[in-house]
Amino acid sequence: MGILNQSAARVLFPEGHALGRQVTAPKQPSRTIVGIVADWRKSFKDPAVPALYVPFDRAQFRVANMVVQTNDSPTVRERLRSTIVHVTPDSDVRVEPVSALLDREVAPLRFTLVVIGLFASLTLVLAILGVYGVIAFIAGERTREYGVRIALGASRQAIAVLVVRQAIVPIALGLAAGGVAAIWTSRLLASQLYEVSPADGLTFAATTLVLFASGVAAAAIPARRATRVNPMIALRAE
DSSP: OEEEEHHHHHHHOTTSOOTTOEEOOTTSOOEEEEEEEOOOOSSTTSOOOOOEEOOOOTTTOSOOOOOOOSOOOHHHHHHHHHHHHHHSTTOOOOOOOHHHHHHHHHHHHHHHHHHHHHHHHHHHHHHHHHHHHHHHHHHHHTHHHHHHHHHTTOOHHHHHHHHHHHHHHHHHHHHHHHHHHHHHHGGGGGGGOSSOOTTOHHHHHHHHHHHHHHHHHHHHHHHHHHHTOOHHHHHHHO
């Protein structure tokens, strides 16, 4: 007898009804399928492959992995271990939760992504400070202009919109250029992604929105400062 995983059942019996059918694997006798189980991956990066599970024969296999779906507790683990040792007394049995296996598997990738995330956050902060500094400098250079506009009847809201508009254009151009560069270089991170396309549209859209909002927020402080310009003081300063 044998048990197929879902991938093998779909490949061998696309019409369904795999139970009770005969399957012959390389170096294995013909076996009757008595069950179908979910796919199990050797690594979270690797796709599921068709598999046939057969009764454990120590003459053929020296190492075996057994997956049990149950509550994770020290008591359950000890019972599993004692049961296996009772059947095969000279076996070296290790029982641990799947979460521990996954933690070991993803630990290097998690460290890499944390480091990338920290550098990305630092880059975002520097970009916000850069936008703020540039817009603040430009707004300072145009203080007299803003004073004249206010003296001629321009509303303070219109002045704020003018300052923010000065930031939006370079921000939009920078995002466009950065988006092209990101798409071109995203293939470098393809090996670090799991079931996510390097050119995932949702990710790019969310990132663009966050960067755009950050740039506009950085321009908001100089814009607010420009609305408080006293026209008389600004004109006298010149």
